[in-house]
Amino acid sequence: MRKTLQIGSVMLPNNLILAPMAGVSDLSFRLLCKEQGAGLVCMEMISAKAIYYGNRHTDELMVTTEAERPVSLQLFGNDPEIMASMAERIEDRPFDLFDINMGCPVQKVVKNGEGSALMNNPGLVYDIVSAMVKRVRKPVTVKIRKGWDENHVNAVEIARIAEQAGAAAIAVHGRTREQLYSGQADWEIIRQVKEAVKIPVIGNGDVTDPLSAEALVRETGCDGIMIARAARGNPWIFHRILTYEETGVDPGQPDMETVKAEILRHARMAVRQKGERTAMSEMRKHIAWYTAGMPHSAMLRRASSSISTLDELENLLDGAENGAVRTGAEHIR
Known part of the structure; x- marks a missing residue:
């Protein structure tokens, strides 16, 4: 049976989510994934400061269409006032959810104290989430990682803080910032986050087919499944997982x-x-x-x-x- 997912005031038709991927999840690709059954598609991450300074390219990144909804717009930044005020500025655009990027591991982002670097500053996490929640009506979600490195695993702490600050859901990538995208995702940390908070938890990492999607939910109890790299060049993954859930048969890759x-x-x-x-x-x-x-x-x-x-x-x-x-x-x- 197809599983719906409620995030704040937004009801998703199913719990499969296309992750926000810079240089990948643009409008064209989001539409293809939506056609294949994705319950939510996420835009490429948007710099709050770029909105503030009126960057033209950033405005192009925020173009959406009714056909892809529900759609999530992900902001990144490290200044609570700028994040909140820019969210308020663009809230009337035709998208459904705000997401806060606290998981991007690339150096040009973390060197500015943004992305996954925010996990090293729990107080700032609270300030950013609460500031946005207070200023906008749309649900605010947060995407995090396992932690900065294996010596600083704090996904549970950050998830609790995000929930206390008013986040409507939290997505957890089971890798540390130090891992980038290498090695195996730790699903155990996703299970721990699920047990620690009451808001929906979306698991992310190493879902590549219907069987791994089923295993992620079974082993972690997560409410949603976020798919990133496995969707590149493979929008059919959403159709495969949904078909398997409903029929028990994996239709496999297309010809x-x-x-x-x-x-x-x-x-x-x-x-x-x-x-x-x-x-x-x-x-x-x-x-x-x-x-x-x-x-x-x-x-x-x-x-x-x-x-x-x-x-x-x-x-x-x-x-x-x-x-x-x-x-x-x-x-x-």
């Missing part, structure tokens, strides 16, 4: 013709959103993710690194038929 069609759809959507030059440049990494593990995928990745137009992409994928491109494209016909 090559479907993959090819999805790459082209994704590219066309991205071109409409961003223009051909930017969209095709960004599609190169998506093509690598879509075709990972396929025969001759390395050849296809090399060939795709030089494409700059939709026509070139179509020719690349159809190249085996007319001999114009001798790459791994033939395997996805």
